[in-house]
Amino acid sequence: MTLVRAVRADDLDGVAAIAAHYVLNSTATFAETPQTVAEWRERLGDLEGRGLPFLVAEADGEVAGYAYAGPWRPKPAYRYTVEDTIYLDPRHLGKGLGTALLGELVERAAKAGMRQMIAVIADAAGDGSVALHRRFGFVEAGRLSDVGHKQGRWISTILMQRALGPGAGA
Template identity: 65%
Template sequence: MVPPGAAVRAARPADLAAVAGIHAHYVRHTVVTFAEKPRTEAEWEQLLAEVTGSGLPFLVAELAGAVVGFAYAAPWRAKPAYRFTVEDSVFLAPEATGRGLGTALLGTLVAEAGRAGRRQMIAVVADTGEGASAALHRRLGFAEVGRLTDVGHKHGRWIDTLLLQRALPAPDPDPE
């Protein structure tokens, strides 16, 4: 599932400058994220600690030794009844798209979130008209379950979001 010459692994603090740079590109130049201000490296460190501290995966994709993408699963909502549901975030450096890295990241994220005991994954995808993110999620078994119309406003335009969902694989049963 991981393209030749690439690797998907757990994120480390040393990766966060690259993660911050990748995300900042999308914040500044696109509407695929509704963030309007890039996170600082310190804010990424806090998020990494929160995500991994709750037993959820935060992954990076490497190509030729450089971090070119990241993905993480975070709680869907704060209310306790939602504790088995997570939301995914997947971002690739613009020059790394179209190489199968998004599929590798999201596929690994789905598997690891399932192993972490979560049952459902939600994707909230900005409907920008280009469709790559929704297509990625559909390839990995997500189904569209809703649309929120004109819920985001960024760079002078109103943006819908698609809600996609999939069940996560159950953790392997204890062999004993």
């Protein structure tokens, strides 16, 4: 059974392990060094302080995926726009966890007063992520060519956007 819920401090070991897998083995993230559990704890504190959601999907008692809505940009005028981040334990791909996490993340970000959600998807590994976001009403807002360099190659990104909450325009 899968449960999507707010992350707890004792989930951060699992979150860090999932993130490290993608940092070290893929171009889905542009990070090159895995974050420590202490760094994840700081991120959790920052997101909680902003009233933004940080979720986990729990399957069989373990963290099977995570998602959070973080600030899109640091300037104050962007304070109602968030960027989503979603990663799944590779052992739990194809089980609907991405759908469960993104659905709950969109809902909670809207309840937190956010107006727009942005997805930045690396084109090299983005087909499944693009399809997931489209199912939730995200539309392509642009592409940035060769903006990241990882694993010896240049990587482009696809930007997708979705309005949140009542009265939020696209």
